[in-house]
Structures are given as C-alpha cells and as structure tokens.
Amino acid sequence: MDQTRVFKIASIPADGVGKEVVAAGRKVLQAVAAQSNGKFAFDWTEFDWGCEYYAKHGVMMAPDGLETLKDFDSIYFGAVGWENVPDHVSLWGLRLNITQNFDQWANIRPVKFLPGVTSPLRKADNTELDWIVVRENSEGEYAGLGGRSLSGRGPGNEIALQTALFSEKGCERIIRFAFELARTRTVKKVSSVTKSNAQQYGMVLWDETFERVALEFPDVRTESVLVDAMSAKFILNPEDLSVVVASNLNADIFSDLGSALAGSLGLAASANLNPERRFPSMFEPVHGTAPDIAGQGICNPIGAIASAALMLDHFGLQAEARQVQAAIESATAAGQLTRDIGGTADTQTATDAIVAALSSTLAAV
Ligand code: GGG
Secondary structure (H helix, E strand, O other): OOOOEEEEEEEEEEOOHHHHHHHHHHHHHHHHHHOOOOOEEEEEEEOOOOHHHHHHHOOOOOOOHHHHHOOOOEEEEEEOOOOOOOHHHHHHHHHHHHHHHOOOOEEEEEEEOOOOOOOOOHHHHOOOOEEEEEEEOOOEEEEEEEEEEOHHHOOOOOEEEEEEEOOHHHHHHHHHHHHHHHHOOOOOEEEEEEOOOOOOOHHHHHHHHHHHHHOOOOOOEEEEEEHHHHHHHHHHOHHHOOEEEEOHHHHHHHHHHHHHHHOOHHHOEEEEEOOOOOOOEEEEEOOOOOOOOOOOOOOOOHHHHHHHHHHHHHOOOHHHHHHHHHHHHHHHHOOOOEHHHOOOEOHHHHHHHHHHHHHHHHHHO
C-alpha cells in the first residue's frame, strides 16, 4: 500500500463555543481519516491561545506563535473574544494576527441552505439557493491604519482616524479569485459590491478593477451593486446570486446576513486562504464565541464541521469534502438539529449524527 499522507494541523479552539465546535470538527475529521484505509491521517497539535491565555500571559498567543504555525499544513480555528479582553485587542492579537501575517487574503464563506432547516426566507421553501461570499481578507476597512490623538485637549476633544486601504493589486487578486471560483460553479456569475457613489477613491478603484478583470472572463456574467442595494437583494432576490465579492467589512456583514437567512449563524463555514500556499490557510466557523451558550454543550457544530470540509477540499481531498457536506445534509434532513435551528439535539448528538452519516454518504459521493 502507498504511504499514508499525514496532514499536520494546528488546532486553535480559542474562546467560548470555539472549544466545543473545534472538538466536534476534529471528531468528524478523525472519522473521515479512519475510513480512508490509510490514504491519509491527521497529526494534531493544540494551542491554548485566546483570552484565557491573555489573562495569564498578557498576550493572545505566544510571541513566536506565527513562527510555530508556519510549519503546519493548515490551521483549524474556533472563535475569539471574551469579556476579560477588549474585542479589538483579542481580534487583532490572534485571528487577525494570523490572517494578516500569513497573507490569507481570500476568505470564502459559502451560504448553504440545508434540508430540514427552516429559513426565515419564504422564498427558500421552493427555490434553489446557494451562493458564496468572497471576502477580501487583507486590507480594505481592516487595514489597521489610523490612530487616536488630541486627547490632551481634554474630555470630548479626542479624534480618531480609521483609514481603509484599497490597493489595485489587492482588489485585482480577490476579484480574479472570485471570477475563477465562478467558473467552477453551475451559475457563472460574479456580483461585485461597493459603495463607490459615496466612497469615491478606494471603491471606485475597486469598481474599475472589477470592470477590467471582467473582460478576461467573457463566459462569466457580472453585476456591480451598491452595498445597500445588495442587502435588499440578499432578501428579495437571493436566487440571482452565485459568487458575491466584497471588501473586508462589507463581506463580513454579508456572510452573517447570509447565514442568518440560511437559518442560523451557527451554520456558516469559512476558509481564510493563502492561495499561493506560502503560508498555511486557516479554517473556522464564521460565528463568534457565543458567551450566552458557551460551555453548555448545546452550540451548533455545523459551521465548524463544514469548515473542516473546506479544509479537506484545500488538501485536495474533494471526495471526502463532499462526503462531509453530504453527511451534514443527511443529519439535518433526518431532524438531528441543535436548538438554534429548531431542534433539541445537543452538540455531541448533532456531531455523532454527522459521524454516523459519513459511512452512508461515502458511497454516494
Ligand atoms: N470564528 C470567527 C471569529 O472568531 N470571529 C470573531 C470576530 O469578532 N471576528 C470579526 C471579524 O473577523 O471581522
């Protein structure tokens, strides 16, 4: 038999429900590896970085953490943020530290409507809905440029600048990525979202870059939509969407909107990709730490498990990725639903149902 391919994965559950959903995703991945007949295996290293680590060490991750992570094939992440650390400190200290320094510039966030899960959209009852939000993940409103000043003038006088950065190269690479992704889909269409009527520099540069790149993809339909109009479209005409590409902040908002429309924030998966593979990519559910339900064993593991499927796809294990997605769908269709999507299953039961469905879905993919 050929040698087993071993994928080295850094697991960073971090805070709140991140710990529970990463454990669930690992269980599913282990089951997939066990069924591979020695084709591949996962070698896990867990890091205890996050807000508890901050309480002990005053930093969100080890000072040499990025150096350590570089050697892994990928990173499996939970969620970051807790009440003991200001949100901007925890986010920049861990998640954004990794995405920015590993140039994970493409963040894909599929919006999937699952069988057995009720959507708040009436249209979803009888319309096929399936789209992907592509988030520019390295600059835009998250460039981290700016500062605060003038507090010395006394209360009420401080100023703050938060500057968005749009580079032509940054726009072009994410727009091109969106077009290439659209070419792999049944509906070959890219919707570009900006607010270029009001933001006349960066977003006009984005729009012009979109028009230029579109010329290279005559087989892909396009539209350029303002962010406010796209918000309405998500609700009124979602059947018209296939790939939606937007800046860092706008796409972050759209992915929450999309997952809420699919039934719950707990469902949405994401992949932070360094497409050149100079650095490991990072896979995580879109949702945050959910302090209201953390530690109770009742959170929805699907966002994390679907992110694990994206990781399999990234490893070139396309059949196994489809197998995991099919197992998720088989479990929800059978009514194995956590509370956020109208069921009574706890995290473990929902995870076990997906693991149990793996063997039947293996043959189907
Ligand atoms: N798993 C996603 C996560 O931890 N998100 C925390 C968060 O607040 N993210 C904001 C952002 O990335 O824009």
